[in-house]
Amino acid sequence: MTEAEVLIIGAGAAGLMAARELSQAGKRVVVLEARQRLGGRIYTFSGEGFTAPTEAGAEFMHGEVPLTQSLLAEANIAYHDTAGEMYEVENGQVQASEGMFEDLPTLLEHLQTLEHDMTLASYLAQYFAGEQYAGLRTWVTRFAEGYDAADAERVSVFALREEWAAGGAEDSPRPAGGYSRLIEHLAAACRVAGGQIHLGHVVQTVQWQPGRAQVLCTNGSQFMAKQIMLTLPLGVLQARDGQPGYVRFQPELPTQRAAAQALGFGPVIKVLLEFDTSFWETVGPALQRPLPNMGFLFSDAPVPTWWSQLPEQRPLLTGWVAGPAAERLRHTAPEEVLQQALESVAYLLGSSPAAVREHLVAHKVVNWGADAFALGAYAYATVGAAEARAVLTQPVANTLFFAGEALYEGHAMGTVEAALASGQQTAQKLLACPINPHSA
Incomplete structure (x- = not known):
């Protein structure tokens, strides 16, 4: 049995931010992470045939992100703007696109x-x-479902109004070398301050009473703490008993479970295709519609959204399927998703899947909806989301605390900034909460 003052479940951005804050404040902190790596839905991987570190999860910085920028500066990590032209392909016709942005003021x-x-x-x-x-x-629905991974039948138009007014989608730089460098920085700071991080520890049960909690893991490990912070993805909190990833509470938390169900959590599939050259730039024997200087592309293809790495001259295209479209593919085999992606690229370029595949040197399909430790990609605000967040951000007997991007108040919900801010704010709340074993 390992004892700590504070046990944090989840070593993603929220969990590690909180771990750093609490350990630096003198708390004995232990972090449990189900995966064999840090980062959660931040996942910068190397190898597998790719020529450089590649983002399988979070990739961009959207809009005003002061905490993210401050941490990047602290870690001496640069970031750079995206570049290139924005295209639209509809019914096989290519044109330069402003998307919904030209209609946005109205x-x-x-x-x-x-x-x-x-x-x-x-x-x-x-x-x-x-x-x-x-x-x-068409454009507004595509944008909400693609950019926010939202279901148009559930997403709050007030939340979209706030997000669109902030303009984050038009300004989306990337951290140099990938977001995982920031994750490693936070983890190192936690360890230097005395915090412990255990990978490969899948939490199965949280047994709690005011001022005391015990966590049981599937590998038989047990941990005890006075307070627990749960930075589980919303999809895991929404899981039903018997589903992969489900975490049991004893006693159960029906009010918090219901609040989690009231929030939206959208699935995303990322398809990463690295080629031998940026062959889509110029007309060729098997390519009728080149996309020179392509930065982003939106279309009516099965994999509808694509982007390049510009201004970096790397022949990598990222395909993106989100929201209801990704939900329909949640249980689809990666090979089938890859084939749809190749067919989509071929359609967009006026080529053939075989011709596109000839240039392919590495590929990876990342289906976050099918990931047992995520069960989706990121949260979006539903009608009534404020009330649901208020329930989940309220500590349970000053013993259980919830944090994560889904619980952030503001237009950056669903972002790394939101996760970092939630982790920091929840850590400060925990430090201010006296432990009273007689409170309920």
Whole structure:
């Protein structure tokens, strides 16, 4: 039995940020991570035929991210802007694209007049139902489902209004060398301050009472602490008994479980394709529609969103399927998803899957919805999300604390910034909470 003052479940951005704060404040901290690596949904991998570190999870910094920027500066990690042209392909036709951004001012102006929250689907059906708005409806829905991994039937239009007004999607730099460098920085700071991090420890049961909790892992390890912080992904909190990844509480937490169900958590599939050259830049014998200087591309293909590594001249294309489209592929074999990706690239370029495959030197399909320790990619705000977050951010008997990107208040929900901020804020809350074994 290992004892600690604070036990943190999850070594992602929220968990490691909290671990650093608490260990530096003098707490005896132990972090348990189910995976054999740090980072959670931050996953920068090397090898597997790829020529450089590659992001299988979080990749961009969206909008104003002061905490992320401060930590990157502290760790001496640079970041660089994205570059290149934005394209749209619809019905086999290629054109330069502004996406929904050209309609955004008009949309935001109308949204400011809205007095009551509703789902995006209801909003578009009520206020933009005419044929003249067909293009706007398509783009707005695609953007919410693609960028936010949201279900238009559940996502809050008030939350989208706040996010779109902040403009984070138009400004998306990348940390140099990948986000995992930041994760390693936080983990190192935790260890220097005396914190312990145990990988490969899958939490099965949390037995608790006010001022005392015990954690049982599937490998037989047991840990005891006065307080526990759970930075489990929302998908894991939403899991049902018997599902992979499910964590049991004794006694159970029905109010917190119901609050978790009330929030949205979207699946994402990333398809990483590295080629021998950036063959999509110029016309060739088997390529009719080149995409010179392509930065981002949005389309009606099965894998609808793609981006390059520009300004870095690396022949890597990243395919992105999110929201309901990713949900439909949650249990699809990686080989089948790869084939859909190759067919999508071929369609976009006016080529053939065989011709595209000839240039392929490395590939990886990352299906976050099928990952037992994530069961999705990131959260989005539903109608009534504020009330659900308020339940989950309230400590349980000053003993159990929840943190993570899903519980962040602000327009950056679903981002690394949100996870870091939530971890930091929850750590400060824990430090301010006296342990009273008689409280309920």
